[in-house]
Amino acid sequence: MKAIIYIPLVALLSLSVSCKKFVDIDPPRTELSSESLFVNDKTATSAMVGIYSDMNSYNYFYANLLTMFMGGMGSDEFTYALTSTAEFEEFKNNNVLSTNRFVGQLWSEPYAYNYRANAVIEGVTASQTLSPQVKNQLLGEAKFMRAFFHFYLVNTFGDVPLILDTDVQKNTNLSRTPAAEVYKSIIADLIDAKNLLAINYPSTGERTRPTKGAATLLLARAYLYTGNNVQAEIEAAEVISNPNYQLLQGANMNKTFLANSPEAIWQLQVVNNGGSRNTWEGFTMTPASITAPVAYYRLTKGAGGLVDAFEPGDLRRTNWTGSYTTTATPPLTHTYPYKYKIRTNPGPITEYSMVLRYAEAYLIRAEARIQLNKLDLGKQDLDVIRSRAGFSTPLPSIASIPAGMLRVEQERRVELFTEWGHRWFDLKRWKSVSGDATKTRADDVLPLTKPSWKSTAILMPIPSDARKTNPNLTPNPGYN
The missing domain is CATH 1.25.40.890 (Serine Threonine Protein Phosphatase 5, Tetratricopeptide repeat)
Incomplete structure (x- = not known):
């Protein structure tokens, strides 16, 4: 290799x-x-x-x-x-x-x-x-x-x-x-x-x-991914009780991705900050100027798209996304990720790249509890996340584990978007709601935006260079 x-x-x-x-x-x-x-x-x-x-x-x-x-x-x-x-x-x-x-x-x-x-x-x-x-x-x-x-x-x-x-x-x-x-x-x-x-x-x-908080959160995630919901709930609860962290409420949501924000569990600095960069994420995802507002990335829209997944009144939509309208005929409006606000700034560095953050602990515990049939407790954790996002009315009672998992999926999607592949990994690890044990949630969801979707695409191919160097590496299914 x-x-x-x-x-x-x-x-x-x-x-x-x-x-x-x-x-x-x-x-x-x-x-x-x-x-x-x-x-x-x-x-x-x-x-x-x-x-x-x-x-x-x-x-x-x-x-x-x-x-x-x-x-x-x-x-x-x-x-x-x-x-x-x-x-x-x-x-x-x-x-x-x-x-x-x-x-x-x-x-x-x-x-x-x-x-x-x-x-x-x-x-x-x-x-x-x-x-x-x-x-x-x-x-x-x-x-x-x-x-x-x-x-x-x-x-x-x-x-x-x-x-x-x-x-x-x-x-x-x-x-x-x-x-x-x-x-x-x-x-x-x-x-x-x-x-x-x-x-x-x-x-x-x-x-x-x-710190200990970072190890505990990643441990909770690893337990969740491997189906050990009992331990996932325990580890997530430990992170939630850690006084070093808090959810930023209301307008303070825009401070979530600032350097050393109270929601940050682990961040990375950009040490190569030439051109007055703060983060590579902000430099790439934020439009270069107001007069030429074109972002590199556009959130998907229409059937199955992320833009329409946000509920009306969701502060994550208003605080963590931006939009611009093209000069085409007719003009088109596009939405882009706006969790990082700074493309370039000649002043001090104010944003760091977020790797692990506090909100995930609530989402992990909510999912673990729902999988353990602790439906009301799982709903309470989701309500904490939703309250921060501007929803004052709690969710209605969750009637079943499948119904609860759809609520978990919704909240994880609109909370963790464009962060470290969370959505991709979620769709791969969850089973299809069709009842077909050979399918994943990706098979249910991704054909809406990807007509050529194939089930084997849930894994990336083993790189050809690695296989040339190490003949003992076998390819993933669906790849030569």
Whole structure:
């Protein structure tokens, strides 16, 4: 696997330069060995926070538009508004080729970062000189990140190689690990991370490094995805009770995606902010000017479209989307994602890229409770989310689990749109309401906007480069 081979130690050492905004660290000497990197707290911390820095350094990287783009185009959230490339069209039409460079990045970048997380785990574990507090924090962060990367790999590609060390010779030819086994490792890593990480953020107030809250939320999500609704409810409840977080109400909804907002559980800074960028999401999704208001992405409309999924009076529609009218004859009005408000700003950075946020905990607990037939309690969690969105009247009583799941689907769709592929993963993991056990919710929903939809498109193809490098990688069903 190409991604696992090309991570030189020099890349690990260079991180302390690129991550200066995350933590104040002295730049390392170029002759540092991997052992000396983990001798003191500062250089060891540089190895960890450099991963966050590099994840979000450039446009269409794994941790910004790439994940949003795959999930939004692959599901039914938006289409690309400008002149599209063949590779964009493949996502739009769900006929992604194994040679698509973006699908290659969705594979190679998480594995590259996973290698670095494994290097931190090994280096920190072996170190005898780190302070106990820093050692626990770094080990917790690295295990959290290893779980995070495997979570997105398994949900994008299905069975994937489970890489838990830096043994390149062994890992290069690993076969695909069954998804259930990958999830067991994800959950084990998150339990360890939760026990190791601090509950509070650093004294600077920056929410750009994972804490116990981040590990707990991702653990709740992993339990939900694997059908362990009892544990999903427990972990989500723990996040909800954490005093570090709160839902922003009314007009304050527009502050949700600000740097270090009280709804943020984990965010990433854009360290490459040339041209006065705040986030890559805002730079790409927000129109360039009022006089030429053309956004790169347009929310889908019409039958099955996202625009018409919002109920009248939903503050998420008025606060988190924007619109513009073309000069065509007749003029057309389009809607675009507007969670991030700033395209460019010469002043201080005010927005960060959101990775995990508090509202998801309520949605996880609501779904888990409804699946456990705790219908009234599940409805109460949905009402909390809806109240924040401007609905003063609670939902009517939910009569059944299937009816409750349709309410969950609605709220997740209009709350989490264009964030980290949530909609895409939801449609893949839920069963079809038709009763056909071989179908998913994607088979029910996506033909409304994608006439050529095929069931096998719920998984991305294993990239051709990875298969050339590792002959033990088998293709996904429906791909050559």
